[in-house]
Amino acid sequence: MATAQAHADTKWWSGGKSPFNVEYGKLMMWYFLMSDAFTFGAFLISYGTIRFSQNYWPDPNEVFNAFPLAGHANLPLAFVSLMTFILIVSSVTMVLAVHAGHNMDKKGVIKWMIWTVIGGIAFLSCQAWEWAHLITGEHAVLINGEIENIGTTVTKNPWGPAANVAGHDGHHVGTPGPVAFGGYFFGITGFHGFHVLSGVVINIVMLIMAMNGTFERKGQYWMIEKAGLYWHFVDLVWVFVFLCFYLI
Amino acid sequence: MEHAIQEVTFHHEPGGKEVVKKIIRTTIILSVITIIELGMGLGMYAIPMAAGLKLFLKGVIVILSIAKAFYIVGVFMHLGEELKNLIMTIVFPLMLFIWFIAAFLYEGNSWKNLRNTYSPKQSVTAPAAQQPAEEKH
Numbered sequence: 016m017a018t019a020q021a022h023a024d025t026k027w028w029s030g031g032k033s034p035f036n037v038e039y040g041k042l043m044m045w046y047f048l049m050s051d052a053f054t055f056g057a058f059l060i061s062y063g064t065i066r067f068s069q070n071y072w073p074d075p076n077e078v079f080n081a082f083p084l085a086g087h088a089n090l091p092l093a094f095v096s097l098m099t100f101i102l103i104v105s106s107v108t109m110v111l112a113v114h115a116g117h118n119m120d121k122k123g124v125i126k127w128m129i130w131t132v133i134g135g136i137a138f139l140s141c142q143a144w145e146w147a148h149l150i151t152g153e154h155a156v157l158i159n160g161e162i163e164n165i166g167t168t169v170t171k172n173p174w175g176p177a178a179n180v181a182g183h184d185g186h187h188v189g190t191p192g193p194v195a196f197g198g199y200f201f202g203i204t205g206f207h208g209f210h211v212l213s214g215v216v217i218n219i220v221m222l223i224m225a226m227n228g229t230f231e232r233k234g235q236y237w238m239i240e241k242a243g244l245y246w247h248f249v250d251l252v253w254v255f256v257f258l259c260f261y262l263i
Numbered sequence: 264m265e266h267a268i269q270e271v272t273f274h275h276e277p278g279g280k281e282v283v284k285k286i287i288r289t290t291i292i293l294s295v296i297t298i299i300e301l302g303m304g305l306g307m308y309a310i311p312m313a314a315g316l317k318l319f320l321k322g323v324i325v326i327l328s329i330a331k332a333f334y335i336v337g338v339f340m341h342l343g344e345e346l347k348n349l350i351m352t353i354v355f356p357l358m359l360f361i362w363f364i365a366a367f368l369y370e371g372n373s374w375k376n377l378r379n380t381y382s383p384k385q386s387v388t389a390p391a392a393q394q395p396a397e398e399k400h
Contacts, residue, residue, distance in 0.1 A: 025272065027346070035349040038270045042349070045342075049353050056360055060367045067371030070379065076308035091308055096301055103297070107290045110339045114282055247339045251332055258328040262304040263321040 044241045048248045051210075055252050058206065059259050062199040069193050073174035075261045078167070081148055095261045098141045099253065105134025106250040109218075113243040116236025121225065124239060128222040131246065135215035142208050146201070155188045162188055169198045200260060207256050210249050217242050289338045296327050 027034040035042055066072050076091035083094070108130040115123030153164040154173035165171045175192035221242045230236045303320050337343040342350055 027348070032272045033270045034346075035352075036272055036346050037349065045349075045353055049356060052357065053359075056363065060364055063364070064367045064371035064374075067368050068374035068378070070375065074308065076305070092301055092304055096297070099297055100294070103290070103293055106335065106339055107286060110286055111283070114278075114286070117278070244340055247335055250339075251335045254328055254331050254335070258300075258325065262300055262324050262328075 038237055041237065041241055041244070044244050048244060051248065052252075055203075055206070055255070058199075058203050059255060062195075062203060062259060065193075065195045065199065069195075071176055071192065073172070073192050073196055078149075078174050079145075079261060081152070083144055092261060094141070094145065095257065098138055098145075099257055101134055101138045101141065102250050102253050105131050105138065106247055108134060109243050109246045113236075113240050116230070116239040119231070119236070121228070121231055124225045124230075124236060125222065128218060128225060128239070132215055132218050132222060135211055135218065135246075139208060139211055139215065142204065142211075146204075149197075149200075157188050157190050165191075167197050167200075169201055170194060172196045203256060204260070207249070207252055210252065214242075214246050214249050217245060285338065289334050293331055293334055296331050300324050300327050 025032075027036070033039075037045075079095055080089050080091040081094065082088065082090045108127045112124050112127035112131060115127060149167040151166055153166050155162050156165055156173045156175070157163075157178040158165075165173045167173060172192040172194055173189055174196065175190035178188045178190045221239055224230060224238065225236075230238060303324055307317055307320055342353070
């Protein structure tokens, strides 16, 4: 390839040009994402440390088994799979928008950015439902010899080991689980959800700018590329949130 | 251009259908890996199995997730197409995670063991014996 040959022959560090061959904003976006990776990494590792220090930790298949409009059907991981696929698909539409930008295809950029924004909003809606379900979904738990109905919050966790007592409805009664479960779950998925929210806002701004022809006048769609990097990073973080909270 | 210094010397070639093909192929790979992960996660729940096998499956799921991350960063974020020096400035610092994860999970496990073996009576009856050992640190 001609470009590859040119790359090899170029003296990148002899001055007069950017030694990394990228625009300043894109380079800084990469470094921001690296630092953000450390932030999320620290959160997830902290979660792992606390989880390793506990004798009992709730099984995600039992906690996350609900689906909207499915009543009390036991559908472990079904809803979170849907959320994961929504985010993967919105990442794909984003990369198609970046590709359309490389080809100066204004209509393509607008079309794929609209799909990306829709995907982001769908993901946030799913997360809102999941949070509401966890907080308001109450379970019978044996606390100090009495049965109480509690939902999952940052101070209460009904997902402990089962007690040797049957509730009046025939369901087995649990004991309180580690409180850190709710704190880490809402803290980390909330921090990720806030990234998704800001990503959606950034994508909407990019969509409006593309519609107004701002990038067409500039002669390049680099801004779409930078927004795309951020959006893919949000998807990347979800891969690990999904791994740590739902799969293992 | 008024600027003496150019930010970008060579632009990536726009590419046509083969780029879209690559994107679709990566999408399929990511979806298949996710389905395999879900299958293993559900398998650990539905099929009773030994703790060792469960741990092994969890390890496999972690490796599959890292593979997903590799595809997202390399293909969707186009990091693979950048100059090697740029890739290294981003990837090299992330190697801190190897120590970070190992050290903290070991620490968490140690807390669990200490809590499980800790007995208040023991420390009340034998404080003199433990005192010199603590000073050595």
